[in-house]
Amino acid sequence: MTTVNKARKRYSHAELHKLIEAHHKFRTGRSGGVRALLAFADLSGLAMAGCNLSEADLSGANLRGANLSECNLDRVTLFGADLRDADLEGASLIGANLRGATLRGANLTRANLFKADLRDGQIATADMGGNLLAMTIKAGPAELQEARLMNANLTDADMSGAIATHTDFTDAVMRGAKLSRANLSNARLAGVNLEGADLSATNMRGADLEGAILTGAKTDLTDFHGATMTNILTDKPAGKTMDQLSQPLNELVKLHLEWVETGGSTGQPADLSDFDLRKGPSLMRANLTALRAEKATFYGLDLEGAMLQGAKLAGADLRTCRLTGADLRGAQLQGALLNHADLRDANLDPLVIAPGRQFPTNLEGAQLRCADLRGARLRHAILRNADLTEANLSNADLQDSALEGAKMTLRKPPVQKPNGTA
Secondary structure (H helix, E strand, O other): OOEEEOOOOEOOHHHHHHHHHHHHHHHOOOOOOOOOEOOOOEOOOOEOOOOEOOOOEOOOOEOOOOEOOOOEOOOOEOOOOEOOOOEOOOOEOOOOEOOOOEOOOOEOOOOEOOOOEOOOEEEEEEOOOOOEEEEEEEEEOOEOOOOEOOOOEOOOOEOOOOEOOOOEOOOOEOOOOEOOOOEOOOOEOOOOEOOOOEOOOOEOOOOEOOOOEOOOOEOOOOEOOOOEOOOOEOOOOOOEOHHHOOOOHHHHHHHHHHHHHOOOOOOOOOEOOOEEOOOOOOOOOOEOOOOEOOOOEOOOOEOOOOEOOOOEOOOOEOOOOEOOOOEOOOOEOOOOEOOOOEOOOOEOOOEEEEOOEEEOOEOOOOEOOOOEOOOOEOOOOEOOOOEEOOOEOOOOEOOOOEOOOOEEOOOOOOOOOOOOOO
């Protein structure tokens, strides 16, 4: 085992931000630009929130306790870096090289780690005090023990062999992630989306997978001993299958439309309660006014612009559904699952039947964790005891809505990005 000693250079805030400004010029092709080469630098505890260090070299750097929230770290090299207790909330780490990095206790809430590389790698050794001082050529796993990755995007990330014990992945999106041989024992994975992920020989002992999505996931030799597996969604039917419908879904939708347009004189109302509709066709812009689909599974379906006024959807699974611009006025959605649903510009205002007679949209006890509600209309909506943790409510209209007992996330104010580092 060969050790290469590296004397760490300690940077001041002024020195660091001068380098960041030169890096920005380098990226934009301006005169005086120089790529940020900060391998083995001591940047511990420094404030860099909102800076753009994409494609910089921070191999083996000491970033312990640094503030990197909302930074652009796309394609950055953090090979063997020390990021213990660092604040990376909302940071973009698309395609970042984090092989062998130490992220113990780091805050990666809402971080974007799309296609990030967190495999084994050459890592820095530590002295008796736990400080990383020297570079040693040896293989070692990326370490994420007790890190927070709530609502993080780990789609297609490679975490093969990573150590993530007691790590909080609540509601993280890990579609297609590679987790073979990783150690996630006692990790919190409630509501996590592991669709198509590789969990081969992964240690999930004692993990909390309540409400997780495991459709298409590889689980050969996965150790789930003692794990909480309640309410998980797999490839197995979640209710009655579509071949049990009286007619093909498209035909039922046509008959339902006829029933709506004729005021019930012809056609027939559709009742999709308890059916698993995941293999069904797109219902984009379909007229499903007054549809009955209680406890139906719509997971992942395209319902953009659908007309669902007065629909009875209590207990329905609408997670990750595209409901952009959908008309949900007066819909009954008590206890429905809408985690990660796209509800941008959706209309959830009351359904007015006649002057002085209206029915509010009922979302009592619904789960809307990480839902995108930007620009949605929720006036007079019943949201008592609803879970809106990590939901994006920018420009949403909540006038006169009932929010008693609702859970909502108080986010940090937007970071003011330094001049020249956008």
